[in-house]
Amino acid sequence: MIRGVNMAIEKLTLVNIVGEKKDINTFAKDIYLFNDVEIIDALTEIEEGRFVIPVTEENVTGILGLKNIVSGKKSKNQKKYETIIQELQKLYSNSLAEDFNLILDKDLNPELTLKNSQDFIKQINDKSTELNFNQKQLEETEKSLEYYSYLSNIDLPMRDLIDLSNFTFKLGSLTVDNANRLKLVYSNIPSLLFHVGDTQKSEAVYLVISATDFQSETDRVLKALDFKEIEGFNSAYQSEPEQIVKMLNEKKKALENETSKLRTALDQVLNKERSSAELYYNELSMLILIEAIKNDLAFSEESFYFSGWVPTSKLSEFKSCLKAQDLLIQFQEPSSDIKIPTKLKNNWLF
Numbered sequence: 001m002i003r004g005v006n007m008a009i010e011k012l013t014l015v016n017i018v019g020e021k022k023d024i025n026t027f028a029k030d031i032y033l034f035n036d037v038e039i040i041d042a043l044t045e046i047e048e049g050r051f052v053i054p055v056t057e058e059n060v061t062g063i064l065g066l067k068n069i070v071s072g073k074k075s076k077n078q079k080k081y082e083t084i085i086q087e088l089q090k091l092y093s094n095s096l097a098e099d100f101n102l103i104l105d106k107d108l109n110p111e112l113t114l115k116n117s118q119d120f121i122k123q124i125n126d127k128s129t130e131l132n133f134n135q136k137q138l139e140e141t142e143k144s145l146e147y148y149s150y151l152s153n154i155d156l157p158m159r160d161l162i163d164l165s166n167f168t169f170k171l172g173s174l175t176v177d178n179a180n181r182l183k184l185v186y187s188n189i190p191s192l193l194f195h196v197g198d199t200q201k202s203e204a205v206y207l208v209i210s211a212t213d214f215q216s217e218t219d220r221v222l223k224a225l226d227f228k229e230i231e232g233f234n235s236a237y238q239s240e241p242e243q244i245v246k247m248l249n250e251k252k253k254a255l256e257n258e259t260s261k262l263r264t265a266l267d268q269v270l271n272k273e274r275s276s277a278e279l280y281y282n283e284l285s286m287l288i289l290i291e292a293i294k295n296d297l298a299f300s301e302e303s304f305y306f307s308g309w310v311p312t313s314k315l316s317e318f319k320s321c322l323k324a325q326d327l328l329i330q331f332q333e334p335s336s337d338i339k340i341p342t343k344l345k346n347n348w349l350f
Helices: 021-034 042-047 057-068 077-091 110-149 158-162 176-188 212-224 241-272 274-294 312-321
Strands: 004-009 012-020 038-040 167-174 191-198 204-211 303-311 328-332 344-349
Touching (some): 012 021, 021 312, 038 042, 042 303
Antiparallel strands (some): 004 344, 038 303, 167 204
16 A cells, blocks of 8 residues: 555634733743744734724723834843853753753743843852862963973072073973974074973973073074973972972872862762753743744733734634733634735645
């Protein structure tokens, strides 16, 4: 037996809705979750006289609001929501995912969601600040440790080098080829160069001591040889390099231990609060979708106005999904001047 598809045009009904402005987030969330509505621009429908509200006493507020209507496209909240979502994802290495089941029965409060999510991020960032500071200290210590390790065989307090009048010094490396070139031009360099070791990449490390008057000439030659200056010098370290290295090793070990403790504590907080982060992430994601829906709505001081096409066969289901109270719902047969969208309905045949 061959399976095929029988395609038919599904009948649609135009729905106009007026609701209280305070209920807009609940309403827009329900519209999104219903997921079978083609929203049209309510302001255009109102301006062109197609948005019809029965004239009754209970509809007075909605009717009067039509005199001072504005588009929903003026909202500026979406950027705020997107920024906070990015910060949450950064905290959790982009592992947060949409799961609107978490907020299915939750009333959304944009102001409270913004405050709670921002407070949460601040709480985590405060803990991260100390960790980041320690990590930076550790990185600087490791640089200094490398720097002074090259000088550890020099039996001279660093203060003597620092206090040299009319002289400067620097530490840097040259590739093997450029180190060989240095030997050929060494007699032309008005400075003292001491080979003090080699890097892990087998580059030669030199301590360069230059007279201030000849600094520019020395720098010119070294630049031509692609001399790579090594970072890590700290003028506060003035004892002999060997003693400095010992001190830095102890400091490194202490920083590593403290950094490990801080990272573990931060990971524990992140794991413990993950459910809160997921909740904020989904609330904010839904609020972004709500903002997109608001773009096609119109608003007065007290009311919102919605227009959209709903499958006629699902009108009852559509009404029952709307949780906002005191909605004025008007089903309207489209006039001849309205372009009705086409929705295909697939019936599987076996």
